């Protein structure tokens with residue numbers, strides 16, 4: 001027991017020193033204890049790379065510098081600011097969470113990971129990151145980088161596809177934390193774990209020779225740390241074909257967009273009308289424009305779990321001809337600010353830029 005504590009103390013202390021000298025410190029969401037900024041970055045960084053998040057983060061903060069301003073922003077505007085980041089349930093939860101922070105907590109984020117977890121879109125690890133960075137709470141995070149570092153450090157080879165095994169690793173992570181009350185160490189240690197996973201303990205080629213905790217690493221001692229972590233479950237991929245109706249107003253200045261339902265593909269976003277087959281699309285077209293429908297080249301959009309084969313069909317129409325379809329005309333200067341699925345945005349941009 002004493003040995004385990006000594007090892008834990010050596011681990012966090014080395015990581016804290018290393019983070020101070022070699023860790024990342026210039027990202028815009030670092031060097032702040034403002035939970036709004038930390039929360040925003042944590043949500044944006046889920047499944048998205050730092051380089052992509054940077055621009056979105058700045059734009060979001062410029063429009064909504066406080067949680068109260070985000071709570072009061074129209075949903076369409078929030079979705080527009082998020083447009084292109086993907087995983088749109090994050091944006092919907094972000095907006096709901098801001099509204100709950102205002103309604104339940106008077107516009108101030110609660111300080112404990114336990115209460116933070118009661119807010120929409122904040123899971124256990126995100127709650128721990130906010131509580132550790134902003135309030136120095138002694139709680140452990142468990143994102144992909146941290147799972148990798150700790151699995152290797154401890155030679156933890158149980159399958160992390162199982163929730164029970166993940167809980168075991170989380171318990172082991174709790175035992176490695178700096179002592180209660182040392183808020184500076186807890187914040188730096190948490191950042192150090194993330195940084196070590198992102199820059200040294202890399203998925204395929206861990207850089208053990210420059211690692212600050214090499215002497216303590218059981219995975220390294222056993223000889224093949226890159227085999228860890230073990231996670232057997234593979235994502236089952238599927239594919240789906242969709243036909244998109246790209247209706248342009250007579251003078252080409254506006255496109256017909258529908259707001260998608262709250263569930264299902266592209267939930268809550270604005271999109272071109274979507275159909276399961278070419279026949280279904282054609283039968284929904286007003287008779288007057290059907291003969292002039294143009295089938296544009298299909299294209300592939302790859303999601304995490306699914307390949308989408310998209311078949312755009314373009315028509316020129318006017319207001320009266322579209323009135324049988326749900327949706328509305330949106331002018332060329334207005335649709336870029338809406339929350340649009342990435343492939344729909346790409347298609348609209350490409351068609352808007354084409355020479356007439």
Ligand code: SF4
Nearest residue numbers: 201208211214217225
């Ligand atoms: Fe990762 Fe190697 Fe460091 Fe162990 S010694 S934590 S495997 S980089």
